Amino acid sequence: MTSENKTINSIIIVGGGTAGWMTAAALSHHFKDKAVGITLVESSQLGTVGVGEATIPTLRRFYQKLGFTDTEVLKATNATCKLGIEFKDWYKKDTSFIHPFGIYGQGTKDVPFHHYWLKSRQHGDKSDLAQYSLGVQLAQHNKFTFPIEKPQSQLEIFDWALHFDASLFAKLMKEFSLKNKVELIDNKVERVKLSPSNGDIETLCFSDNREISADLFIDCSGFKGLLISEALNVGYHDWSEWLVCDRAIALQTEASDLPITRTISHAQKAGWLWHIPLQHRTGNGHVYSSQYISDDEALDTLQQSIQGKALHQPRQFSFTPGRRKQAWAKNCIAIGLSSGFIEPLESTSIALVETAIEKVILSFQQTRYNQQTIDRFNEVTALEYERVRDFIILHYKVNQREDSPMWQHCREMTLPTELNEKMREFKEHGKIIRYPWEIFGADSWLAIFNGMNYLPNSYDKRVDNMELSYLHDNLAYMKNRVQQAVNSIPSHSDFLKHHCGFKVKN
Numbered sequence: 001m002t003s004e005n006k007t008i009n010s011i012i013i014v015g016g017g018t019a020g021w022m023t024a025a026a027l028s029h030h031f032k033d034k035a036v037g038i039t040l041v042e043s044s045q046l047g048t049v050g051v052g053e054a055t056i057p058t059l060r061r062f063y064q065k066l067g068f069t070d071t072e073v074l075k076a077t078n079a080t081c082k083l084g085i086e087f088k089d090w091y092k093k094d095t096s097f098i099h100p101f102g103i104y105g106q107g108t109k110d111v112p113f114h115h116y117w118l119k120s121r122q123h124g125d126k127s128d129l130a131q132y133s134l135g136v137q138l139a140q141h142n143k144f145t146f147p148i149e150k151p152q153s154q155l156e157i158f159d160w161a162l163h164f165d166a167s168l169f170a171k172l173m174k175e176f177s178l179k180n181k182v183e184l185i186d187n188k189v190e191r192v193k194l195s196p197s198n199g200d201i202e203t204l205c206f207s208d209n210r211e212i213s214a215d216l217f218i219d220c221s222g223f224k225g226l227l228i229s230e231a232l233n234v235g236y237h238d239w240s241e242w243l244v245c246d247r248a249i250a251l252q253t254e255a256s257d258l259p260i261t262r263t264i265s266h267a268q269k270a271g272w273l274w275h276i277p278l279q280h281r282t283g284n285g286h287v288y289s290s291q292y293i294s295d296d297e298a299l300d301t302l303q304q305s306i307q308g309k310a311l312h313q314p315r316q317f318s319f320t321p322g323r324r325k326q327a328w329a330k331n332c333i334a335i336g337l338s339s340g341f342i343e344p345l346e347s348t349s350i351a352l353v354e355t356a357i358e359k360v361i362l363s364f365q366q367t368r369y370n371q372q373t374i375d376r377f378n379e380v381t382a383l384e385y386e387r388v389r390d391f392i393i394l395h396y397k398v399n400q401r402e403d404s405p406m407w408q409h410c411r412e413m414t415l416p417t418e419l420n421e422k423m424r425e426f427k428e429h430g431k432i433i434r435y436p437w438e439i440f441g442a443d444s445w446l447a448i449f450n451g452m453n454y455l456p457n458s459y460d461k462r463v464d465n466m467e468l469s470y471l472h473d474n475l476a477y478m479k480n481r482v483q484q485a486v487n488s489i490p491s492h493s494d495f496l497k498h499h500c501g502f503k504v505k506n
């Protein structure tokens, strides 16, 4: 394609999983006043991946832009509130820490809080960084309320996301899209015809010989990448060198009595287990490396870990961690699993769907695009995926587990350059480098560094401007203030009862 502009009057989205219906909802909202027809093709014969129950706070911004309130979505998706992830046994066996959606302590304009805390530690203070985070404390005490809209202090700040039923969320997005005049076709795409002149996708052919065409195609067909991979042959960057987990088994069980406000990620000898509490059930799974454990053993580990009755047969997935070389090729944009998958450790897959949709919307402020639009989209997508990849790699790299070859391999692996640089800078100076297009902020990196006991050798010397006794008093005040806030906040189940009519099981 040259710099010539192409106009879009019609869009076909292939796939009715979480990615497809989120895309349809957001684009039908964006193009509401423009004459762009949107059709979504899904196949009820094929179904969806159907997992993806833990999210990060960006999801809330996504549905709020469409006009949904938190309470509406909590109710409609049987959701619970997620304040972060608890990592059990990741650093070493019998250790645990929480990565919150929030911040730690109150720093100054120039110096982040953790430098003050580091100095205080060097002078005998035994306090844990987690004591300065309202998000962590609420998660530990299983409490929840909506954050204060206009906090008076950084100590009052935390953010939250949802643990939800992904199929109910897709249903909500579907209803919204259909109201916004998205046309739905339930049929299986059998063949994709390309234009002989420029290689663009021209037509999708169904098994009953019907055909449909559009100006722009969005591939939300899941792992197989029906359009972007099978039809357009766009390759894939395989990241198995750093991310060794390539399989998962999922198993839902009956709900626990009192759903907690954090996802549990429990490291195992060849991967990790997840436990995600919803109002009506618990999602469980084992993500593992097929190099280090058999499927049977992985299933056994999962079954041993669950509490409550299983609600279905275990479901098995295999995947290659990585990303599509170009998320946008010709007249086709891949969103969701068709554009890549980094394992679900930090619940980033749906978040990457959101950022992809946001970029599509930014690309189509007018209903035109050209090669520059495509190049920019691909450049940013690549960076977003790589930033998430590096954040996930960090969790594995800094482990000190002695119990299996997988963890040893992860400790010894060579890192991508930018991650290496980020870790070096933190170790030497306590500085957290921020790269463009990172989804996770400095406090998220700090949570993992600290939780995995990867601490800096020195702190910012500007901290020495504060007298030690004043520093100790300040830290004591902060801890106290966080604790007082926790005491004043209701339990998560009371919050759910009040806002969602949640009933505790007998």
Ligand SMILES: Cc1cc2nc3c(=O)[nH]c(=O)nc-3n(C[C@H](O)[C@H](O)[C@H](O)COP(=O)(O)OP(=O)(O)OC[C@H]3O[C@@H](n4cnc5c(N)ncnc54)[C@H](O)[C@@H]3O)c2cc1C
Residues within 6 Å of the ligand: 014, 015, 016, 017, 018, 019, 020, 041, 042, 043, 044, 046, 047, 048, 049, 050, 051, 052, 053, 054, 055, 166, 187, 188, 189, 190, 220, 221, 222, 223, 226, 248, 249, 250, 285, 317, 335, 336, 337, 338, 344, 347, 348, 349, 350, 351
């Ligand atoms: C084990 C596991 C755990 C995960 N956990 C999380 C998590 O906690 N948090 C998170 O954010 N993400 C998670 N994810 C990722 C998340 O599930 C996906 O990002 C999300 O569900 C989007 O999937 P999708 O819509 O791209 O694909 P799918 O759900 O696979 O949907 C594909 C759609 O394409 C349709 N289709 C395919 N072929 C055809 C055809 N020929 N004709 C017509 N239609 C077709 C299918 O019918 C379906 O509707 C997890 C993924 C896995 C595998």
